[in-house]
């Protein structure tokens with residue numbers, strides 16, 4: 417079945433993912449593509465989906481800036497409805513010979529636009545709308561074949577449309593919550609303008625993915641790297657449903673796993689009849705990390721050692737296919753987001769070897785976001801404990817030990833992490849939180865234990881709320897819960913003299929400390 421689809425052309429804007437998610441929330445499939453996608457590439461995509469609309473995202477550029485990303489103007493002639501947002505709005509106007517003036521500074525914040533004409537994408541709106549704007553350049557005038565739909569005092573063309581073709585532009589961001597009727601505007605674009613059918617949901621992927629695995633692998637064998645996190649777990653269950661005995665899941669214990677992780681994986685997957693081997697490689701990883709303190713270096717060492725261990729295990733089995741739990745944001749991050757910055761090198765079991773000779777790599781979750789993977793997990797009847805598992809970084813606790821890693825520190829942070837996890841889960845708050853964990857900082861401080869002076873480690877507790885980890889807020893956990901966590905950590909771990917709570921949002925911080 418081909419689903420109606422809206423493509424989001426990525427100009428490096430921070431809200432690109434959000435636009436795609438908002439569309440999916442309307443039960444319409446959406447995919448992010450590079451901003452310079454060609455008409456031929458769109459035609460190719462049309463073989464497996466119905467491309468019914470395109471959104472040109474925002475981006476941190478001026479149309480006059482050297483090296484500013486451009487789109488292929490031929491896409492405007494494809495007869496597919498288009499909506500330009502912010503930089504996208506300015507680019508369309510610029511390419512169509514409108515008057516775009518560079519701004520001397522970036523303006524952002526709430527603005528009130530006056531709607532001139534409540535038509536098409538603005539149907540049912542007006543006369544004044546509260547919107548979120550963020551821009552440097554401004555569109556001042558339009559060519560003959562366009563008409564202005566909305567304006568503000570400082571922005572004479574805040575929205576426009578082509579008089580005949582289905583081409584629209586907004587200077588504001590309908591995808592962010594600060595635009596009061598943003599969802600209505602997107603709804604209008606998706607259904608009034610693009611005429612999409614709302615029939616996509618992440619669960620609809622299960623049967624398709626199982627069939628795809630079965631037909632690709634045929635009578636051969638496949639392996640999967642299982643980390644115990646939600647993504648690789650769901651991919652493992654799918655693959656096991658498709659292949660049964662012909663699948664082998666490999667769990668590499670690098671020594672920086674959460675408390676009881678290997679046992680949890682063996683038991684949970686074993687019970688469901690999945691073939692699992694646990695490779696215990698703690699010593700190898702510790703040795704490789706010796707003397708390194710730089711977070712990026714640590715991540716890279718763990719990533720490449722992981723590949724080596726995995727390769728060795730895989731070679732013994734001689735499987736033809738590799739299955740991975742790569743999800744959609746992993747692909748975007750490692751793929752074509754060339755106009756945005758790399759914040760961290762992500763290692764997960766999704767970054768596995770190209771060197772092993774597999775006939776193919778299969779990624780059944782490649783089109784889903786994390787919360788959509790959870791919906792799939794639920795639909796597949798996976799145990800609640802798995803459905804609501806916290807995300808866990810590939811390099812594990814090693815990036816929650818600031819600086820040099822030792823066996824003792826790993827033990828310490830693992831125990832502290834278990835206390836945080838247990839206490840949060842006791843309160844029943846767990847399912848509403850994105851992550852809750854402990855970090856072993858490098859700071860030592862003085863304390864008093866019993867009647868004597870103590871000098872020990874500082875543990876930081878990090879608890880965040882988030883929808884998809886691109887932004888996050890520290891959670892306002894009741895003080896008595898924090899008090900219990902702090903008391904237990906300092907009582908049960910004699911090496912720790914101080915516990916602090918991290919009250920930083922993302923941005924500016926990231927969720928993990930390294």
Ligand code: XMP
Nearest residue numbers: 762763764807808809810811885926927928
């Ligand atoms: P940051 O720290 O970048 O983390 O705000 C965002 C989310 O990603 C998780 N994370 C990782 N996941 N491999 C992964 O699979 C990694 O290397 C990695 N590093 C961070 C992090 O736990 C959070 O949920």
